[in-house]
Amino acid sequence: MAGEPPKPDAKDVRQGKALMRGQILAQNSAYIPAAALAARKQYLCQAYEDGEYLKNKASKDQGPANLMADPKAMEAMMGGMKSQMMGIVPQTLIMGWIQFFFSGFILIKLPFPLGLRFKQMLQSGITTPNMDVRWVSSLSWYFLNLFGLRGVFALILGSDNSADGTRDMAAMGTMGAAGQQPGQPQDFHKQFLSLKDSLAIIYHEWDLANVEQRVLVKYGKQSRLFKSSAE
Amino acid sequence: MSSPLELLAELRQSSERRPLETLKLAAPVLNTGAAARAGDDRWLVYEQVFVAAIDDGDMDLAKTVLALLHKQFDGSQRVRRLYGMYNDAAGHPEAAKKLYDEMLAADETNVLASKRLIAQLKAQGHVAEAVGRLVEYVDTHANDFEAWLELAALYLRQHLYPQAAFCLEEVILQQPANHYFHLCYAEINYTMGCLDVALKEYLRVVELSTDNVRGFYGVKLTADRIRELRSRPKKEQPAWIGAAPQPAMLERLAQLATERLVAAYGGAGAAPKRAVEAWLSE
Numbered sequence: 001m002a003g004e005p006p007k008p009d010a011k012d013v014r015q016g017k018a019l020m021r022g023q024i025l026a027q028n029s030a031y032i033p034a035a036a037l038a039a040r041k042q043y044l045c046q047a048y049e050d051g052e053y054l055k056n057k058a059s060k061d062q063g064p065a066n067l068m069a070d071p072k073a074m075e076a077m078m079g080g081m082k083s084q085m086m087g088i089v090p091q092t093l094i095m096g097w098i099q100f101f102f103s104g105f106i107l108i109k110l111p112f113p114l115g116l117r118f119k120q121m122l123q124s125g126i127t128t129p130n131m132d133v134r135w136v137s138s139l140s141w142y143f144l145n146l147f148g149l150r151g152v153f154a155l156i157l158g159s160d161n162s163a164d165g166t167r168d169m170a171a172m173g174t175m176g177a178a179g180q181q182p183g184q185p186q187d188f189h190k191q192f193l194s195l196k197d198s199l200a201i202i203y204h205e206w207d208l209a210n211v212e213q214r215v216l217v218k219y220g221k222q223s224r225l226f227k228s229s230a231e
Numbered sequence: 232m233s234s235p236l237e238l239l240a241e242l243r244q245s246s247e248r249r250p251l252e253t254l255k256l257a258a259p260v261l262n263t264g265a266a267a268r269a270g271d272d273r274w275l276v277y278e279q280v281f282v283a284a285i286d287d288g289d290m291d292l293a294k295t296v297l298a299l300l301h302k303q304f305d306g307s308q309r310v311r312r313l314y315g316m317y318n319d320a321a322g323h324p325e326a327a328k329k330l331y332d333e334m335l336a337a338d339e340t341n342v343l344a345s346k347r348l349i350a351q352l353k354a355q356g357h358v359a360e361a362v363g364r365l366v367e368y369v370d371t372h373a374n375d376f377e378a379w380l381e382l383a384a385l386y387l388r389q390h391l392y393p394q395a396a397f398c399l400e401e402v403i404l405q406q407p408a409n410h411y412f413h414l415c416y417a418e419i420n421y422t423m424g425c426l427d428v429a430l431k432e433y434l435r436v437v438e439l440s441t442d443n444v445r446g447f448y449g450v451k452l453t454a455d456r457i458r459e460l461r462s463r464p465k466k467e468q469p470a471w472i473g474a475a476p477q478p479a480m481l482e483r484l485a486q487l488a489t490e491r492l493v494a495a496y497g498g499a500g501a502a503p504k505r506a507v508e509a510w511l512s513e
Binding site: 007008009010013014017018020021024025028029031032033036040207208211212214215216218219221 | 338339340370371372373374397400403404405407428431432434435437438441476480483484487491
């Protein structure tokens with residue numbers, strides 16, 4: 001019912017890995033000789049600009065892909081919405097159950113007096129304007145305990161305990177939000193272009209420029225590194 | 232005293248192929264009940280034993296182990312690839328190829344199947360085709376440094392040194408601290424004649440891996456060769472000679488290399504030591 005996980009596409013993988021390759025080059029450019037870096041820089045900058053690695057080279061200038069047009073993204077959205085639908089049904093049942101059984105009567109009298117503003121909070125569902133605020137309706141008491149005792153449970157049972165009912169409600173909430181906004185599809189062309197810019201300005205500082213001195217120091221033939229490696 | 236299971240796990244980690252050792256270690260594990268007690272590890276052991284068995288030619292054992300794996304992981308891609316390997320080893324490459332093609336048709340990014348197809352081509356001697364396929368593979372999976380290494384090895388078989396150097400550079404970009412890759416890169420550069428890069432890379436090797444004998448041999452050879460090139464007339468010198476270290480520095484490096492090599496062979500007995508010293512003093 002929730003649908004198959006999306007089949008990986010070679011073009012997607014290629015896109016992602018090409019981005020990673022550029023990032024690794026930017027990060028580790030110090031470890032290869034200058035000529036190697038220059039060749040890669042030139043090739044990759046050109047390739048990124050041309051959209052060589054893009055999944056859909058032809059449409060690179062059209063901005064982020066229209067979600068409706070990409071069947072894979074559609075499936076991902078549908079999958080999310082389907083699981084959200086499944087989640088809604090039990091939640092609805094539970095809320096209905098609670099509403100039916102636990103509304104319309106008073107449960108508890110609070111030991112301390114409160115102002116009139118709390119009437120709305122503590123007596124939801126009961127329409128008697130004159131009743132003292134100290135009487136709490138069952139529904140309100142339920143919600144009060146649900147949210148109020150969360151902290152106490154966390155303290156006693158440690159976090160991530162199963163006595164926390166708000167977790168299910170939060171899950172329902174996030175499913176609803178996620179179903180509506182499946183997240184912006186990454187705009188690879190923009191990312192490629194920004195990576196191209198950062199690659200273009202790399203200044204090559206070869207890690208091995210003074211390796212001769214470092215080795216001599218390591219094996220005790222020289223006491224310390226000198227600024228100029230020219231001998 | 233490590234248990235057989237621990238030793239097998241170490242072999243898996245280093246991904247060395249040592250069929251005889253593996254089979255010897257695994258025999259008690261398989262025959263007694265130790266396998267069942269090993270829990271989920273035992274499937275890894277079975278896979279390891281399978282590969283060792285087909286390496287060794289023990290097809291019956293391979294078949295038994297494969298049946299066990301198939302029973303547990305029905306429909307698994309990993310097990311299917313093992314079936315392919317079995318067919319390859321038993322001499323039915325077409326059946327194996329069909330299986331790999333099926334796996335790729337179902338999922339075009341299946342790394343196991345792609346790699347097996349390339350390995351088949353290599354085993355059958357179609358090196359050029361294997362190179363072509365592998366180039367396609369690294370075009371898609373650019374961060375698989377083992378694939379780059381394999382491509383470098385294939386290029387070296389064809390003596391295509393610049394291409395092999397390119398592949399090693401990709402590997403070094405991904406694993407800059409591994410001295411072995413620097414060593415391979417240094418040797419390729421030495422063979423190509425790019426001695427300035429070779430010297431630096433050999434020095435990097437001995438920096439990363441103390442007293443690395445191959446590294447020091449490389450340092451001595453390149454330092455001597457560069458000194459020799461510098462003493463030649465200007466027009467015979469290669470283009471990069473300006474970037475290479477000065478003779479005094481080369482002298483110091485060669486001396487260091489000689490010293491460390493003699494020390495490395497110190498415990499090897501008189502005859503090897505004399506041979507090394509004789510060679511080094513030339």
